[in-house]
Amino acid sequence: MFDLYIKNGRTVAGDRIEIGILNGKIVALEKKLEVKTAIKTIDLKNKGYISAGWIDGHTHCYEKLTLYYDSPDTIGYKQGVTTVIDAGSTGADTISDFYQLAIQAKTNVFALVNISKTGIVHQNELSNLENIQEKLVSDVIANYPDFVVGIKARISKTVIGDNGIRPLELAKSIQKKNSNLPLMVHIGSAPPNLDWILSIMEKGDILTHCYNGKPNGILNKKGKIHEFVWEGYHKGILFDIGHGTDSFNFNTAEQAKREKLPCPIxxxxxxxxxxxxxxVYNFSTVMEKMLYLGYSLSEMIPMATTNPARAFNLPLKGELKIGYDADLTIFKVENKEKELIDSNGNTRKTQQVVTPLRTVVGGIEYTLGAG
Known part of the structure; x- marks a missing residue:
């Protein structure tokens, strides 16, 4: 007996797949299952892809903020995303309230705690070093071990004021005293310069907004990738899209693809x-931009599933495996034209449109408008 049986699906590699789910876990996984009874059966009739549930590792979904906020379910399961990670909206002052809201969502919600106790109440939360208190951050991590999956430091001029690289040094100190939890670093305007930032970051740290088109970005004045960016990549820094309002530029992304600098998340x-x-609009639109850049569907799906699950230490998510959480995204890719726009007003025409059809979170299935 399964709670949910999904039949006649396909993986992104084109292989046939059927899945049995019980008590929120994947308990059966074959090309063809022999199923006698299931509480609910979904027959995809070979018309939908099944992947592990999409994971959006950089969102802002603490609804009580005034700068950057949204509803976890609006950007989550309703858009095919089974797990959202809020990237530093809250610090020690507000994360307990965020947690109480997050556990009410149908979407899986996790958080990166901002090293500033205020979180992003104001744009310049790291301009006052008194906001960075190691004990407060450590207490949050200890008190919410199943919710806080990392640390966030926004290291750009508009955020740090005149404090230079010091907030990042403090973030690394906090990280090392808390079992080396993942550290996500936001980049933008200088100072500090990107080479300073990358020299301090280490293997497993996450550089978000990697394809921005700003002067302090990954490209040099000749339009090529800086050598120090390659050095950061080779030492194991993880590059993350972090599209945002102002942080994805087609020219930068296209050059990175030409030079074969991969973006794993x-x-x-x-x-x-x-x-x-x-x-931005939604997660699938960002996926469409990756397809436009020339990544295949089989290359792209791990960027939305396996890779973020590993980066943020979510051991039972990100893969279709027996015993893993029954978080799935069922979607289609259609050959039709659509205009895409980046953060700087540049447009491109794609011929591949990604549409989520159903979301399964912890074994509970939600049919979306297109499904």
Whole structure:
């Protein structure tokens, strides 16, 4: 007996797949299952792809903020995303309240705690070093071990003021005293310069907004990737899209693809405004941009599933395996034209449109509008 039986599906590699789910876990996985009874059966009739549930590793979904906020379910299961990770919206002052809201969501919600106790109440949360208190961050990590999956430091001029690289040094110190939890670093305007930032970051740290088109980005004045960026990549820093309102540029992304600098993690940096007005809109639109760049579906899906699950230490998510959480995304890819826009107003025409059809979170299935 299964709670949910999904039949006649396909993997992104084109292989046939059927899945049996019981008590929120994947308990059977074959090309063809012999199923006598199931509480609910979904027959995809070979028309939908099944992947592990999409994971958006950079969102802003603490609904009580005034700068960057959204509803976890609006950007989550309703868009085919089974897990969202809020990237530093809250610090020690507000994360307990965020947690109480997050556990009410149908989407899986995790958080990166901001090293500033205030979180992103104001744009410049790291301009006052008194906001960075190691004990407060450590207490949050200890008190919410199943919710806090990492640490966030926004290291750009508009955030750190005149403090230079010091906030990042403090973030690394906090990280090392807390079992080396993943550290995500936001980049943008200088100072500090990107080479300073990458020299301090280490293997497993996550550099978000990697394809921005700003002067302090990954490209040099000749339009090539900086050598120090390659050095950061080779020492194991993880590059993350973190699209956002102002942090994805087609020219930068295309050059990175030409030079074969991979970006292992897809994320949106989504909040209500760039969801409603663009250029982000939703997770699948960012996936379409990766397909446009020339990544195959089989190359791209791990960027949205396996890779973020490993980066943020989510051991039972990100893969279709027996014993793993029954978080699945069922979607289609259609050959039709669509205009895509980046953060700087540049447009491209794609011929591949990604549409989520159903979301399964912890074994509970949600049929979306297109399904």
């Amino acid at each position: 897809i994320s949106t940096d989504i909040y209500h405004r760039n969801r409603e007005q663009g250029p």
